[in-house]
Amino acid sequence: MILAQTQTARRPVRLGLTLEHVLPKLVLAPSLVLALVCIYGYMAWTGYISLTPSSFLPMYELSGFEQYQRLLENDRWRVACFNLALFGGLFIGACLLVGVLLAILLDQRIRAEGALRTIYLYPMAISFIVTGTAWKWILNPSLGLEKLVHDFGFTSFEFSWLTDPDKAIYTLVMAAVWQSSGFVMAMFLAGLRGIDSSIIKAAQLDGASLPRIYWRIVLPCLRPVFFSAVMVLSHIAIKSFDLVTALTAGGPGYSTDLPALFMYAHAFTRGQMGLGAASAMMMLAGVLAILVPYLYSELRGKRHA
Amino acid sequence: MRNAALLSWQPRLGRLFIYATLIAVAALYLIPLWVVLLTSFKTSADIRSGNLLSLPDVWVLEGWIKAWGTACTGVSCDGIRGYFVNSTVMVLPAVALSTLLGALNGYVLSLWRFKGSELLFGLLLFGCFIPFQVILLPMAQTLGWLGLANSTAGLVLVHVIYGLCFTTLFYRNFYQALPQEIIKAARLDGAGFFTIFWRIVLPLSGPITMVTLIWQFTAIWNDFLFGVVFSAGDNQPMTVALNNLVNTTAGVKEYNVDMAAAVLAALPTLLVYAVAGKYFVRGLTAGAIKG
Amino acid sequence: MTSLSICNVGKQYQKGATTLENINLEIRSGEFLILVGPSGCGKSTLMNMIAGLESVSSGQILLNQQDITHAAPSQRDIAMVFQSYALYPNMNVYDNIAFGLQIRKWPKDEIDAEVQRVAKLLQIDHLLKRKPAQLSGGQQQRVAMGRALARRPKVYLFDEPLSNLDAKLRVEMRTEVKKLHQRLGTTIVYVTHDQIEAMTLADRIAVMKDGVIQQLGTPQEIYQQPNNLFVASFIGSPAMNFIPVTVQHTAQGRFVELKDQSGTCLQLALPAGLAVKTDQQLVLGLRPEAFSEVQPHKLSQAQVQQGEFLVEMTEPTGPDTLTLLRINGAEVTARVAPQANPQAGAKLPLMLDASQALFFDPVSGERLRALAQPAAA
Numbered sequence: 001m002i003l004a005q006t007q008t009a010r011r012p013v014r015l016g017l018t019l020e021h022v023l024p025k026l027v028l029a030p031s032l033v034l035a036l037v038c039i040y041g042y043m044a045w046t047g048y049i050s051l052t053p054s055s056f057l058p059m060y061e062l063s064g065f066e067q068y069q070r071l072l073e074n075d076r077w078r079v080a081c082f083n084l085a086l087f088g089g090l091f092i093g094a095c096l097l098v099g100v101l102l103a104i105l106l107d108q109r110i111r112a113e114g115a116l117r118t119i120y121l122y123p124m125a126i127s128f129i130v131t132g133t134a135w136k137w138i139l140n141p142s143l144g145l146e147k148l149v150h151d152f153g154f155t156s157f158e159f160s161w162l163t164d165p166d167k168a169i170y171t172l173v174m175a176a177v178w179q180s181s182g183f184v185m186a187m188f189l190a191g192l193r194g195i196d197s198s199i200i201k202a203a204q205l206d207g208a209s210l211p212r213i214y215w216r217i218v219l220p221c222l223r224p225v226f227f228s229a230v231m232v233l234s235h236i237a238i239k240s241f242d243l244v245t246a247l248t249a250g251g252p253g254y255s256t257d258l259p260a261l262f263m264y265a266h267a268f269t270r271g272q273m274g275l276g277a278a279s280a281m282m283m284l285a286g287v288l289a290i291l292v293p294y295l296y297s298e299l300r301g302k303r304h305a
Numbered sequence: 306m307r308n309a310a311l312l313s314w315q316p317r318l319g320r321l322f323i324y325a326t327l328i329a330v331a332a333l334y335l336i337p338l339w340v341v342l343l344t345s346f347k348t349s350a351d352i353r354s355g356n357l358l359s360l361p362d363v364w365v366l367e368g369w370i371k372a373w374g375t376a377c378t379g380v381s382c383d384g385i386r387g388y389f390v391n392s393t394v395m396v397l398p399a400v401a402l403s404t405l406l407g408a409l410n411g412y413v414l415s416l417w418r419f420k421g422s423e424l425l426f427g428l429l430l431f432g433c434f435i436p437f438q439v440i441l442l443p444m445a446q447t448l449g450w451l452g453l454a455n456s457t458a459g460l461v462l463v464h465v466i467y468g469l470c471f472t473t474l475f476y477r478n479f480y481q482a483l484p485q486e487i488i489k490a491a492r493l494d495g496a497g498f499f500t501i502f503w504r505i506v507l508p509l510s511g512p513i514t515m516v517t518l519i520w521q522f523t524a525i526w527n528d529f530l531f532g533v534v535f536s537a538g539d540n541q542p543m544t545v546a547l548n549n550l551v552n553t554t555a556g557v558k559e560y561n562v563d564m565a566a567a568v569l570a571a572l573p574t575l576l577v578y579a580v581a582g583k584y585f586v587r588g589l590t591a592g593a594i595k596g
Numbered sequence: 597m598t599s600l601s602i603c604n605v606g607k608q609y610q611k612g613a614t615t616l617e618n619i620n621l622e623i624r625s626g627e628f629l630i631l632v633g634p635s636g637c638g639k640s641t642l643m644n645m646i647a648g649l650e651s652v653s654s655g656q657i658l659l660n661q662q663d664i665t666h667a668a669p670s671q672r673d674i675a676m677v678f679q680s681y682a683l684y685p686n687m688n689v690y691d692n693i694a695f696g697l698q699i700r701k702w703p704k705d706e707i708d709a710e711v712q713r714v715a716k717l718l719q720i721d722h723l724l725k726r727k728p729a730q731l732s733g734g735q736q737q738r739v740a741m742g743r744a745l746a747r748r749p750k751v752y753l754f755d756e757p758l759s760n761l762d763a764k765l766r767v768e769m770r771t772e773v774k775k776l777h778q779r780l781g782t783t784i785v786y787v788t789h790d791q792i793e794a795m796t797l798a799d800r801i802a803v804m805k806d807g808v809i810q811q812l813g814t815p816q817e818i819y820q821q822p823n824n825l826f827v828a829s830f831i832g833s834p835a836m837n838f839i840p841v842t843v844q845h846t847a848q849g850r851f852v853e854l855k856d857q858s859g860t861c862l863q864l865a866l867p868a869g870l871a872v873k874t875d876q877q878l879v880l881g882l883r884p885e886a887f888s889e890v891q892p893h894k895l896s897q898a899q900v901q902q903g904e905f906l907v908e909m910t911e912p913t914g915p916d917t918l919t920l921l922r923i924n925g926a927e928v929t930a931r932v933a934p935q936a937n938p939q940a941g942a943k944l945p946l947m948l949d950a951s952q953a954l955f956f957d958p959v960s961g962e963r964l965r966a967l968a969q970p971a972a973a
Contacts, residue, residue, distance in 0.1 A: 020668050023498045024417035031406045032425060035469045039432045042440040049442055058446065102330060105323050118582055119331045122338075125578035125585060127527035129544040130571040133551050134341045137560055138357060148356040178337065186586050239436050242529035246548055260530075263438045268534060273442060280438040291434050486682035489649050494696035494747070495670035504695070508686035 043284065050277035058273060067278035077279065080257040087172055087258065088237035094177045095233055096226070099184025104214060106185070107192045117189070120182035128179065132246025135175040136162070165255035168248050172240075172256060175247055180236060184229050191225035192218065227294060234290050238283060259283050345369060345564040352560050368561030372569060376562050378549040380538075385566050387539060388546035392526060392573075395457050395542055399464040400521040406465070407472020407517060408510065412502055414473065415480035416488050426477060432470035440467075441534050448535060455537040463535055464525045471524070472517050475588070479513035480506065512584070519581055520588040523574050543570045598660055598750040598783050599625045600646070605655035607641055607807075615641050616807040619655070623751075626781045632794040633804035634830070639787045642804075643753050646785060648672050659750060670699075675744035676753040679760060681736045683728040689715075689739050690724040696747045714742045717776075734765045741776075754786040758793065770796060791831045795819065803827045820952060825961040828881050828954065834918060837882045837928040840958070845874040852880060854923050858906040858943055864950050865899075869966035872955070878964070881954035884918065887930030890947045899950040904943045905930075919944065 053063045071077050102120060106113055123131065138144050141160035149157040161167035195218060203213045219226075241260035244250060250257040250265075259279055267276025340357045345368050347361040355362075374384040414426045444463060445454070453459030483506070491501045532542040541549075547570045551563050578585050600623040607616040616638045623629045631639040644650040646657060648669035657665045664672050675696075683692050690711055697707045715721035718738045728736055737757065744752055754773075758766045774797055777784060788794055794801050795815045803810045803818060803826075811823040822828035828836045841852035843866065850866040864880070872878060890902050908927075911918040912934060919930045919938040930946060938944045955964045 020492075020498065021419070024413040025419065027409055027498070028413040028422075028425075031410060031469055032429065035432060035466055036425075036428055038440060038444065038466045039435060039470075040428070042443040043435070045443040046439050046441075058442070098330075102327070105327055108320075108323055110323070110327065116327055116331055117586075119334050121582070121586060122575065122578055123334065124589065125523055125574045126571045127529065127544050127547075127574070129527075129529050129548050130567045131337075133547060133563060133567040134337050136551070137344065137564060138337060138340055140560075143352065143560070144357060148358060151356045151359075178334070182334070183589055186589060235434065239438075239530075242544070245529065245533075246551065249552070260436070260438055263441075264530075264534070267442055268445075277442055280436070280441070283436040284439045287434060287436055484680050484682060486678040486680050487684060489644075489647070489669075490676065490678060490682040490743070491684070491695070492649065492669040493647060493672075493674065493676050494743075495699040496695070497670070500699065505684050505686065 046277045046280050049273060050281050052274055054273040054277070056271040056273070063274075067274040068282075070275055071278045071282065074275075076254050076257055077259075077262055079254055080259045080262045083169055083256060084237065084240075084258050087169055087176075087240070088234060090170070090173045091176050091180075091237055092230060092233045094173065095181045095184045096229060098177065098181040099229070100188050100219075102181070102185040103188035103192055106189055117186070120185050122182070123179040124183045126179070128240075128242035129246045131175050131179050132243050135171065135178070136247050139171050139174075162248065163252055165252045168252060168256045172244060172247060176236075176240070176243055179243075180233065184233070187225055187229050187232075188222060191222045195221050227297075231290065231294055235287065238286055259286075341564045341567060345372075345561055345568055347561050349557070349559055349561060368559065368565040369569075371559070372550070372562045372565035376550055376559075376566065377553050378546045379553060385543065385546050385550060385569060388541055388543045389569065391457060391540060391546075392543040395460050395464070396522060396525050399461045399468065399525050400518060402461070403465045403468035403472050403521055404514065404517050406469055407474075408476045408507070408514070409502070410469065410473040411476025411478075411480050412506055414477045416483065416485065416501075416506070417498070426473070429470050429473055432467065433474060437467065437530055441530075445534060455535070455540055457536070457540055460531060460535055460540075460542065463531050464528070467531075468521050468525065472521060475513055475517045475520070476510070479510065483509065512587075515581060515584040516588040519577055519584050522577060523585070526574050599623060600751055600783065600785070601656075601658040601661075602642075602646070603656045603658065605642070605645065605657060606653050607638070607645065607650070608653045616645075619807075619809060621802060621809070621812070623783060623785060626783055628777050628784045628786065628797060628799045630786045630788060630794045630798035630801045631804055632788055632791060632801055632830070633810075635789060637804040638807040639789075639804050640755060641807075643676075643755055643785065643787050646751075647674055647676050647753055673747075673749045674751045674753060675747050675749040676755060677740045677744050677757045679756040681728075681740040681760075683736055683739055683743075685728055688725055688727050689720060689731070689742075692728070692739055693742045693746045696743065700747070710746050714746045717745065718742045733761050734769065737761060737769055741773075745780075750783065752782055752784045754784060756788055757786075759788070759790065773797060792833065795831065801831075803830060805830075821963070822881075822954070823963055825879065825881075825956050828956070828963075832883060834884050834929045834931075836954075837884065837886075837923075837926070838956075839880045839882065839924050839926045839928060841878050841880045841924060843872050843874050843876045843878060850874065852878065854880075854948075856903070856905045857922055858904065860903040860905060862901055862903050862948060864948075864953065866955070867953075867966050870955060870964055872964065877958055879956040879958045881956060881963075882928070882948075882950070883952060884929045884931040886949050886952060887919075887921070887928070887932070887946050888949070889933045889936035890945050894947065894949070897949070897951075899953075900947060901950075902945060902947045904945050907938050907940050907942055907944050909940050910938050919946075921946075 048060075049058055050067050051062050051064065052059050053061075053066065106116060110116065139159070139162045141163050144159075146157060146159040149159070161171050199217060199221070200213060203217050208216070239260060240258055241264065244256060244258050244261050248256040250261050259282065263276050263279040263283065265276075266272040266279065343358070343361065344352060346364045346366070347355065348363070348365055348367060351362050372384060373386050375382055376384045378385065378388070410429075414422050448454045448459045448462075451459070453462060487505065488501060491505055496504065527544065528542070529544040529548070532545040533548075536542065536545065547566050550566050600621075602619055602621040602623075605616065605619045609615060619642060621629070631642060633639050641650060645652050648664070648667060648671075652665050655665070656663055659672065659674075684695065687695065693711045693714055694707050697710060702710070711724070712721065715724060718741060720735060720738045720742060723731060723735060723739070728739065731739065737760075740757070757773075758769050761769060770793060777797075786797065798815055800812060800814055801818050802812045805826050811818055811827045813821075818827060818831050822831065822836075825838070829838070839854065841854070841864075843850055843852060845851075848865075850870075850872070851863045852866065854862045854864060866872065894900050895902060905921045905923075907919055908922055909920040911920070915934075916931045917934045917936075917938055919932045921928045921930055932938050932944070932946070936944065956962065957964055
C-alpha cells in the first residue's frame with residue numbers, strides 16, 4: 001500500500017509546477033556557484049599550493065608539509081603570531097571595555113545621545129589606511145604628540161613608540177581601538193535597548209542597586225552580544241592588514257609583523273608562494289578555531305530554545 | 306529608552322560625571338580628525354614650527370592642491386586625482402551588481418526555499434568569515450587567465466563575488482521576516498517569480514537596500530587588500546594610492562599633502578555616513594549580530 | 597458551479613512523518629465546508645495542498661472533474677483568505693484587490709468596475725486609497741476577502757480568517773461571512789480551530805485529528821452523534837460530560853448507575869441493541885443541557901427523571917448558570933436556569949434528560965451504536 005502510494009507520488013507529470021520549481025534555482029545558480037567556487041574551490045587550491053614547493057610561479061608537484069615546517073621554523077612568522085596574540089588580546093579587551101562603558105553611559109537618558117553616538121562611530125566609516133596615515137602623523141616621534149606635550153611645557157616628555165621595536169605594536173592597538181570601539185558601543189547599545197524593561201523593574205522592586213542591576217542582570221543578558229562582538233573583533237584582528245601597512249608597515253624591522261602582512265609579503269613580493277599559501281591556511285585555521293565553537297554553541301542554543 | 310528611564314542615576318553629581326566622561330571621550334574621538342584637518346591647511350614650515358593642535362599661521366590650500374594634482378605616488382607624480390576616479394569607477398558597478406544579486410539570492414533563499422537551500426546559505430555565510438588571504442593566490446591566477454589582471458574590471462569582479470556573501474545575508478535575513486503568506490497570496494493571484502519580486506518584494510526592500518548599498522560602498526571604497534593585490538600602476542584604487550603617497554620616500558616629507566590626501570580618501574565614506582548614518586549603524590549591527 | 601473532490605490524498609514528509617493519510621472529501625457546488633481540529637491536525641496542510649502551495653504526495657484533487665493535483669496555484673482559479681490577511685503592504689487597497697486581475701491581464705475599465713463592485717459589496721469603497729497599515733483589523737479582513745472575491749474564482753479557501761480579530765469583531769465578521777455565502781452561493785472551504793465558528797457557518801464539518809478525518813457531517817450530526825470521544829469533546833462548549841459507568845443487569849434489562857456524593861443514585865436504562873456485556877466499563881456522554889432545573893411538564897417524558905445533586909461550584913454565564921456536580925467521581929457540568937439559584941455546597945434538585953445519551957468504548961474511544969436488529973444477539 002505504502003509502496004503504491006510513493007510510486008504515484010513520483011509520477012513525472014508535473015508540468016504546472018516545473019517552471020515555478022526550477023526558476024528560483026536558476027536565478028540563484030550563477031552567482032551562488034561563482035561565489036562558492038571562489039570560496040571553497042580557492043580554499044582548496046590554496047591548500048594545494050601550500051603543499052608544493054611553489055616560489056615565484058605555482059608548481060603542482062606535491063612536497064608534503066615541507067612549507068608548514070618551514071613556516072613553523074620561520075622566526076618572522078613566530079613574531080607575527082606572537083604579535084597577533086598580543087595585538088588581538090589588547091585590541092579586543094580594550095574595545096570591549098570602552099564599548100560597554102560607553103554604551104552603559106549613553107543608556108542613561110543622555111541629552112545629545114544621537115550626536116555623541118555619531119561621533120563615537122564615525123571612525124568606523126573610514127578606511128584603515130586613512131586611520132593608519134592619520135595616527136602615523138599624530139604619533140610622529142619628533143613632530144607629533146611629543147612636540148605637543150613639549151609645547152605644553154613638559155620638555156622631558158618622550159614618545160617614540162612608533163620607532164621603538166618593543167612599543168610599536170601598542171600604537172597599532174591605539175589606532176585600532178580608536179577605529180573600532182564605537183562599533184562595539186553600537187552593538188551593546190542595541191542590546192541594552194532590547195532588554196525587557198520588566199526584568200529591570202523586577203530587580204528594582206527586589207531592592208537591587210543600579211550598578212548591581214547592571215552587573216548581575218543586564219550584562220549577563222547581553223552574553224550573546226558579547227560573543228558576537230568578540231567574534232567580529234577577533235575577525236578584524238586576524239585579517240588586520242591595512243592598518244599595519246599604513247601605520248608601521250610591519251616595522252621597525254619586522255617587530256610589528258602580523259600573519260596577514262607575512263602572507264602578502266611572501267606570496268606576492270618575495271616570491272615564496274608556497275610559504276605564503278601555508279601561512280594563509282594557518283590564518284584560516286585560526287579563524288575556524290574561533291568560528292566553529294561559536295557557531296556550534298549558537299546552533300545548539302537555537303535548537304534548545 | 307525604556308530602560309534608561311528606569312536606570313538613570315538620580316544624584317546630580319553622578320550625571321555631571323557621566324556627561325563629563327562622555328564629552329571627554331567624544332573629544333578623544335574627534336581630535337585625530339581635527340589634527341588631520343589642521344595639518345592639511347598648514348604650510349610645511351608651519352608644521353615644523355607649530356604643534357599638532359596649533360592653528361595654522363596662514364590657512365593655505367597648498368597641500369590640498371598638491372595632493373589632488375601633483376603629488377608623487379610611487380613612480381608617477383600626478384596626485385591622487387586619477388586614483389580617486391579609479392575608485393569611483395570601480396565602486397559604482399561593484400556596489401550595484403553585488404546589491405542586485407544579493408537581493409535576488411536573498412529572495413530565493415528566504416521566500417522560495419527548496420531542499421538544501423539552507424545548506425547553501427550556510428556555505429555562503431561562511432564566506433563572510435574567511436580571511437581573504439586564503440583566496441588571494443588562486444584569484445590572482447584566475448584573473449590572469451581571464452585577462453583581467455591589474456584591471457578595474459577584475460577588481461569589480463572580485464568585489465562582487467566576495468560582497469555577495471554579505472549582501473545575500475542582509476537581504477535573506479530581511480526577507481525572512483516578511484510573512485510567507487504574502488508570497489502565497491501573490492502566487493494564488495497568479496503572479497510568478499519575477500512579478501512577485503518586482504511588484505511586491507522589491508518595493509518593500511527600501512531600508513535593507515539602503516543598508517546594503519552603504520555597507521558595500523564603505524567596504525569596497527575602503528578596501529586595501531584586494532586593491533593592492535589585484536591592481537597595479539594607474540589602475541590602483543584610492544587607498545593603495547594614499548599608502549603609496551605617504552610611503553614615497555623621495556624628497557622632503559610633506560605632511561600637509563599626506564593629510565589632505567587622507568581626508569580626500571576618507572571623504573566619500575564620511576559623507577555617506579553623515580547623510581545616512583542610521584543605515585550604516587543598522588548594517589554594522591545587523592551584519593554583526595545576525596552574522 | 598463548482599465541485600471539488602479530494603481523493604485518497606496523502607502527504608508524507610521526507611523524514612518519514614506522515615501528516616495526512618488518505619483524505620477523502622467531496623465538496624459540493626455552493627457548499628460551505630469547514631475543516632476543524634486542534635493545531636497540528638493537518639487542516640492547514642490540506643488547505644495548502646488544495647491551493648497548490650504544498651505538493652501532494654499521493655492521491656488526486658479534482659476541480660470540476662479536472663485533475664489539478666499538480667497544477668501551479670495560478671492555474672487553479674482558487675482564491676484564499678489568509679489568517680494574517682497577507683495584504684501587500686506596499687499597495688493601497690485598490691491595488692491589492694486589482695493585483696490578481698492585472699496579472700490576468702483584464703482590461704483596465706473592467707478591473708475598475710470589478711474593484712468598485714467588490715468594494716461596495718464589502719463596504720470598503722471609502723478605503724480604496726489607503727495602505728493596509730492604515731486600516732483596522734476588521735477593515736484589513738474585508739480587503740483580504742475583497743481580494744479573493746474580485747477574481748470570481750471557482751473555489752474560496754479561508755485559512756482561519758477570523759482568528760486575528762478581537763472577540764466582538766469576530767462574531768460580527770462571522771455573520772458577514774455567512775451572509776456573503778448565502779448571497780453569492782460560492783463554494784467555500786474554511787479552516788478553523790474554533791468549534792463555534794464551525795457550528796455556526798458550515799453546511800458540513802470535517803473534524804480532523806492527527807492527519808485523519810474523524811467525522812464528516814452536518815453540524816447537527818457532529819453535535820448529536822459524534823463518532824468518537826475526540827469529536828464529542830472537541831465540539832460543544834462547555835464540553836460534553838464523560839461519566840465512567842458499569843453495565844448492570846436486572847430482570848428489567850440492562851442499566852447503568854449515576855451516583856452523586858450525597859447519595860443520590862439514578863438508574864439509566866441502556867438503549868436496546870447496544871452490544872455490551874454485563875460488568876463492561878463504558879463512558880457515558882451527556883451534554884451539559886441534559887441536566888437542567890426541574891421542569892414538571894417534561895417529567896412525564898420517557899428517559900426523563902429527577903434527583904438531588906450536591907453542587908460543587910457555579911459559573912453564571914448570564915442566560916444560564918453552569919453548575920458543577922460530581923457523578924461517579926467525574927466532574928459534570930449542568931446547564932441550569934439562573935432562577936433555580938444553584939448554590940455551591942447545597943443540594944439542588946435537577947432533571948436528567950437521557951434521550952441524547954451516548955455511550956463510548958473507553959479503550960477505542962468509538963461511540964457504541966445500537967444494532968439495527970435489537971436483542972437478536
